[in-house]
Amino acid sequence: MxxxxxxxxxxxxxxxxxxxxxxxxxxxxxxxxxxxxxxxxxxxxxxxxxxxxxxxxxxxxxxxxxxxxxxxxxLPEIHLTSSSLSILMFSFYIAALVLLLIGLDAFMRRKWQMRNGNLE
Amino acid sequence: MENKDEQIIIKRILEGETAMFSHFVEQYSHSVYSMIVRIVQSREDAEELSQDAFLKAFSKLETFKGDCSFSTWLFRIAYNTAISFVRKKKVILPAIDESLIETVSDEAVGTFFDEDENERRLQQLEIAIAQLNAEEKALITLFYLESKPVNELAMVFGLTTENVRVKLHRTRKKLFVLIKMQDGER
Incomplete structure (x- = not known):
């Protein structure tokens, strides 16, 4: 075979x-x-x-x-008084300010990077 | 390629080096294709089925235990792929009287197939081979063309070595009968 x-x-x-x-x-x-x-x-x-x-x-x-x-x-029950409300409003104000500044920083950075990139 | 080298390549493929699989595609594409093309008798189908066989081998590579050579394992996948395709096509082959095959002696067959080649005999044999069933075609292709030993053929076909020997003997006798039928001697 x-x-x-x-x-x-x-x-x-x-x-x-x-x-x-x-x-x-x-x-x-x-x-x-x-x-x-x-x-x-x-x-x-x-x-x-x-x-x-x-x-x-x-x-x-x-x-x-x-x-x-x-x-x-x-959750514990929360009772809002006038003093605690003013503290809350202040916290919101600070948070909004921080957000605005971070946004402005990002915007300025991007602008700077674009201008730098164009120069190169 | 040695079994040890194959194992190393398989390990690397399984570790993520997919490109290493091209070693196997390069090495075995011709053998796999030549076996499948004889079974399905169409180049386009054979190429597609060969590709399927390699893809199946790749996707099941982690199941390869290494108890046989990679080529044997791959031929088994390729054979099963081709057989499923042929079964779907339902090819009708000429019926042969089984008793005719039983009456042929081994000596007569041995002498006949050891004759010096001549064009007419080669042509007759080619026609006879085309009339074999898919399993018989694959069996003689791997045994005579790819020189696969009987124990590896047993793994490819999922048979015992003794069964493979019997099938090979029977296929030779069948070829002999088919040629004699062409001669009109029987």
């Missing part, structure tokens, strides 16, 4: 057109796409896994705090 030179010769002589020249390139392109898909799927699965574990940890924390430490999650 190992000899059978007639069969060997026929198989060798029956030549089909060879595989096209860009076969390797096309196959590797598809392999790269598949690898990217695999990488994305693994990333998504990791993300889902991490999210589930995080949720479980939070749930476990809440359960332990509630059951073992009798922790209450209800």
């Amino acid at each position: 190992e000899k059978d030179k007639l069969i060997k010769q026929t198989l060798k002589s029956t030549q089909w057109p060879p595989v096209s020249g860009d076969f390797q390139y096309k196959t590797m392109q598809k392999v790269f796409l598949l690898a990217e898909k695999k990488r994305k799927r693994a990333y998504f699965l990791n993300l889902v896994g991490i999210s589930l574990v995080s949720l479980l940890l939070v749930a476990a924390c809440v359960y332990i705090l509630k059951v073992y430490f009798a922790f209450s999650f209800t």
Whole structure:
């Protein structure tokens, strides 16, 4: 059976057109796409896994705090007086001022960068 | 390529070096294609199926245990891909009386296939090979053209080594009968 030179010769002589020249390139392109898909799927699965574990940890924390430490999650009642209202208004004023200054800083920086970039 | 080198390449591919897979594509694309093209008898289909086989091999690479060579594992995937395709197409092959195959002696077949080649015999054999079923075509291509040993063929076809030997003997006898039918001797 190992000899059978007639069969060997026929198989060798029956030549089909060879595989096209860009076969390797096309196959590797598809392999790269598949690898990217695999990488994305693994990333998504990791993300889902991490999210589930995080949720479980939070749930476990809440359960332990509630059951073992009798922790209450209800917010304390807040009574606003005129003095506390003025402090609140002042805080809002300071916050608005900070936001305005940060915005102005960002605007000036961008302008400076654009002018610098244009000069180069 | 040695098994050890293959294992190193596979490890690197699994670690993210996808480009390393081109070693396997470069090395085995011709062999895989030549086996599939004989099964499906169409260049376009064979190219597409060869590509499918490589993609399947890549996506299942982590399941490759290394208990056989990478080429054997790849041929198994390629064979299964081609067989599923052929089954869908439902090719009708000429029926042969099984008793005819049983009555042929091994000696007669051995002498016949060791004859010196001549154009007419080669042509007859080519026609006979085209009349074999997909498994038989793949079997003789891997055994005679790719010189795969019987134990590796057993892994490719999911058979025992003894079954592969029996199938090879039977395929030779079938080819002999098909040629004799062309000669009109039977």
